[in-house]
Amino acid sequence: MTRQEKKFSGSALEGKHHINLTVNGQLYELAIGTGAGKVNPSDTLSFTLRETLGLTGTKVSCDSGACGGCTVIMDGRAVLSCMLLSIECDEKEITTIEGLKNPKTGELDPLQQSFIDHTAFQCGFCTPGMIMSSKALLNDNPSPTEEEVKEALSGNFCRCISHYQIVRAVMAVSGKGK
Amino acid sequence: MRSFTHFDAYSIEDTCTALGQYKGRAQLKAGGSDLLSILKGDFLPDYPEVIINIKTIPGLDYIKEDGDFLRIGALVRLIEMVRSPLLSHKYSVLVKAAHTVASPQIRNVATLGGNLCQDTRCWYYRYPRSMGGPLQCLRKGSGSCLAVKGDNRYHAIMGGKKCFAVCPSDMAVALACLDGRLIIAGPRGERNVAVADFFYPLGNDLAEDEMITEIEIPARRNPAQQNFLKFTLRKPIDFAIVSVASVISIEKGVCTDARIVLGAVAPFPVRVRAAEELLIGKPVSEEIVMSAADEALAGSKPLSKNAYKVQIAKTLVKRAVMGSTD
Numbered sequence: 001m002t003r004q005e006k007k008f009s010g011s012a013l014e015g016k017h018h019i020n021l022t023v024n025g026q027l028y029e030l031a032i033g034t035g036a037g038k039v040n041p042s043d044t045l046s047f048t049l050r051e052t053l054g055l056t057g058t059k060v061s062c063d064s065g066a067c068g069g070c071t072v073i074m075d076g077r078a079v080l081s082c083m084l085l086s087i088e089c090d091e092k093e094i095t096t097i098e099g100l101k102n103p104k105t106g107e108l109d110p111l112q113q114s115f116i117d118h119t120a121f122q123c124g125f126c127t128p129g130m131i132m133s134s135k136a137l138l139n140d141n142p143s144p145t146e147e148e149v150k151e152a153l154s155g156n157f158c159r160c161i162s163h164y165q166i167v168r169a170v171m172a173v174s175g176k177g178k
Numbered sequence: 179m180r181s182f183t184h185f186d187a188y189s190i191e192d193t194c195t196a197l198g199q200y201k202g203r204a205q206l207k208a209g210g211s212d213l214l215s216i217l218k219g220d221f222l223p224d225y226p227e228v229i230i231n232i233k234t235i236p237g238l239d240y241i242k243e244d245g246d247f248l249r250i251g252a253l254v255r256l257i258e259m260v261r262s263p264l265l266s267h268k269y270s271v272l273v274k275a276a277h278t279v280a281s282p283q284i285r286n287v288a289t290l291g292g293n294l295c296q297d298t299r300c301w302y303y304r305y306p307r308s309m310g311g312p313l314q315c316l317r318k319g320s321g322s323c324l325a326v327k328g329d330n331r332y333h334a335i336m337g338g339k340k341c342f343a344v345c346p347s348d349m350a351v352a353l354a355c356l357d358g359r360l361i362i363a364g365p366r367g368e369r370n371v372a373v374a375d376f377f378y379p380l381g382n383d384l385a386e387d388e389m390i391t392e393i394e395i396p397a398r399r400n401p402a403q404q405n406f407l408k409f410t411l412r413k414p415i416d417f418a419i420v421s422v423a424s425v426i427s428i429e430k431g432v433c434t435d436a437r438i439v440l441g442a443v444a445p446f447p448v449r450v451r452a453a454e455e456l457l458i459g460k461p462v463s464e465e466i467v468m469s470a471a472d473e474a475l476a477g478s479k480p481l482s483k484n485a486y487k488v489q490i491a492k493t494l495v496k497r498a499v500m501g502s503t504d
Contacts, residue, residue, distance in 0.1 A: 012192040013185035013230060034181075041184035041229070044214070064215050066415045068283060077257075077286040083214050084287070085207075087184050088231055133283070154414040155281020 019090040023053060024099030032087060039086045046070040046081035049096060057097040057128050068156030071129040071136075072096050078136035078152070097128035100135065110173050111135055118169035122160035130156050134170045143175045179217050180225055186234040190363045190391055193232060198365055198387035204228040206389055208253060209288040211280070212296035221304055221312035223319060233289075238391060241265065248395040252291030256349075260285065269395065271404035271423050275352035278406065278421075281414040291390045293349045294360065294373075295382065299417050300325060300333070300343035317341045317380055330481040332419060335488055337444030341379045342481060344442045346417050350377065351441030352406050354449060355423035358395045364388035374439075377446035402427040402435070405498040409490050418442040420491045424498040426457070433457045438474060438499070443491055450474035450495075457499065464500070471495040 019039060021028045030039045030052065039048055046063075049055045049072070058081055061069030065083040072081045073095040100109035111131060114120070121127045130153065137144055137152035144152070149170045158166065187193040197204055205226035207213050213229075216222065232238075238253040241262050248269060250259075259265055259276040266273050279285060279293065298304075298317070302324035305311035314321040317340075325333045325342045333342040345351075354374040361370050364387055373393075376383045384390070403426045410416040421441035427434045436454040439447045453474035460466050471492040478488050497504075 012189075013187050013196050015183065015185050040181060042179040042181045042217070044179070064218060065211055065280075065284060068281065071283055078283050079286055080211075080283045083211055083284070085184070085210065085214070085229075085231075088186075088210075088233065152282055155283045157415075 016087055016090060019087060021048075021086070021089055022093045023049065023055065024095060025103070028053065030086075041085065041087050043086045044082050045072070045074075045084040045086050045089055045094070048086040049081060049094075055096050055098050059125055059128055061125060061129075066157075067126070067129075068133060068153075069126055069129045071132040071156065073132055073136050073139075076136070076139065078133045080155075095132070095135075097131060100131070109135070111138065111170070114169040114172045115166070118165045118172065119162075120165040120169040121158075121162050126156060126158045126160075126162075130158065130166050134166075138170075138174065144170075145174075146171055149174065179214070180220065182217075182226055183228045184231065185228060186231045188234055188236070190235060190238075190389065193230060193235065193389055194363060194365050194387050196228075196230060197389070200228055202386045204230055206230050206232050206295075208232055208292040209255065209284075210292075211284050211288045212292065216297060216304075219304055219306040219311075220308070221306055223312075232389070243397055246397050248397050250290055250393045250395070252289065252390045252392060254290050256285040256288050256290065256293065257282075259290065268398050268401045269356065269404070270401065271352045271355055271406050271425060272349070274404070274406035275348045275408075275421075275423065278408045278410075278413070278418075279348050290349055290393060293347050294353075294376070294390060294393075295384070296346055298341075298343035299346045300341075302328060303343060315341070317343070326481065329483060331483045331486075332417075332442075333481055333484055334445060335443050335475075335478040335480045335484055335491075336448065337379070337446060338481075339379045339445075341445065343379075344444060345377045345446050346442070348406075348408060348418060348421055348441060350374075351421050351439050351447045352423045353393060353395065354447040355404075355425055355437050355439040356395045356398075357437075358393050360390050361392040361394055362388050363391045370394065374447050374449060379445040400427070403501055405501065405503075407494045407498050407502070407504065408441075409494060420487050420494055422491070422494040422498045423447075424495075426462070426499055426501075428462055431461050433460055433462050436499070438470075438495060440474065440491055440495070443478070443487060452476070453495065462499070464496075467496050467499045468492075470499065 070082040238251040240251045256276040358373040408421040425437045436457040453470040456470045
């Protein structure tokens with residue numbers, strides 16, 4: 001088939017048959033399609049994480065990109081997992097709240113512990129998103145100022161008004177807090 | 179979200195060919211922040227059969243000065259614009275505008291081309307299927323604009339015709355202020371259109387088999403005083419109620435050049451030349467800037483519930499020209 005014929009058959013664009021997703025250091029090879037364990041092209045990353053991989057630590061709140069509840073870290077950056085298609089996350093490295101603890105000892109990440117120590121939540125539904133946004137910031141900038149923390153968390157909403165404690169919890173591990 | 183077929187694109191040419199073959203049944207996707215909310219809301223008459231991911235097209239994510247032009251690839255993410263030293267130095271209105279768009283998480287994935295192509299935020303147009311929608315309106319092909327008799331507090335105060343929704347793109351306002359042009363690729367080759375002329379009341383200038391590949395801006399020799407101010411109620415999640423981009427050159431206290439563009443007041447960015455002319459050649463005093471702000475809004479025709487936007491726009495024009503940061 002010449003290139004021109006190939007284009008007219010519509011096959012110049014490629015559909016995927018499977019994706020490789022690394023979540024919290026573990027590689028998952030997932031087939032594209034319908035049915036149990038497969039990824040439908042319209043599945044969001046938050047759906048795949050929660051329903052296909054069983055990683056329910058990531059929360060879905062507004063499911064429309066406005067609240068930050070579903071934030072995960074993808075290739076080092078905080079992103080909204082409800083606004084990404086899993087099929088486009090092929091070869092991506094993803095960290096969810098489940099991936100922060102020390103895998104050997106089970107000890108919590110200092111940031112997680114700081115949220116507990118500062119009672120930085122009430123209902124807790126926004127917490128995984130808050131922690132993942134903060135973690136992405138700290139990975140990039142280990143000593144953020146309070147302004148930088150507020151800026152990094154500006155896309156995460158808490159309905160219980162725990163923002164003050166959250167900023168304190170992040171500042172406590174930034175090396176500049178207290 | 180209802181299902182669709184998903185393809186990755188690897189060249190501009192193949193993308194345009196495929197768009198032509200699917201005759202409006204395929205939809206391009208870059209960052210997807212706007213598209214996924216449209217698909218989830220399921221409020222358009224036609225649901226796309228095919229989604230074409232264009233993030234896989236290589237080489238469309240540059241920011242570079244090339245002789246007489248600054249060139250920005252359509253797939254540059256807003257976070258890269260915010261962090262670009264070149265833009266911060268000479269095109270800071272773009273950095274300021276990009277920084278006001280949505281939340282950090284969205285700026286990490288949203289692209290410049292996508293920001294320009296996003297669909298209107300009109301709450302009648304976007305009323306979701308799951309809540310009793312969709313609502314029919316002229317923009318969707320039948321009926322009339324529901325905002326005219328309805329709650330139009332966020333709608334146009336000028337330039338509306340058939341549809342009174344405003345252009346939601348912040349980047350369009352800043353780009354129009356720098357005389358930006360969009361490079362558009364299609365099966366008939368490449369063409370370019372001024373950013374301000376790209377938007378129509380009922381949509382944009384793209385044919386169904388075309389895509390934006392680049393944004394071209396005349397290179398600046400001096401940075402001048404560039405500003406972008408945006409009024410919103412909740413910064414990270416709300417779209418602009420009014421925005422203003424300005425580039426003002428001042429020599430020895432006298433304004434030597436002025437460009438002022440209003441955003442979120444009309445279906446397109448509005449360059450207010452009469453106001454610019456009032457400033458040029460005069461000392462920048464509060465009095466003159468106020469009269470320029472009045473002139474900028476002289477042509478406004480508010481709807482029943484949005485006259486307040488006129489006052490906000492005047493205040494933003496004044497603050498932008500005077501160099502205020504918020």
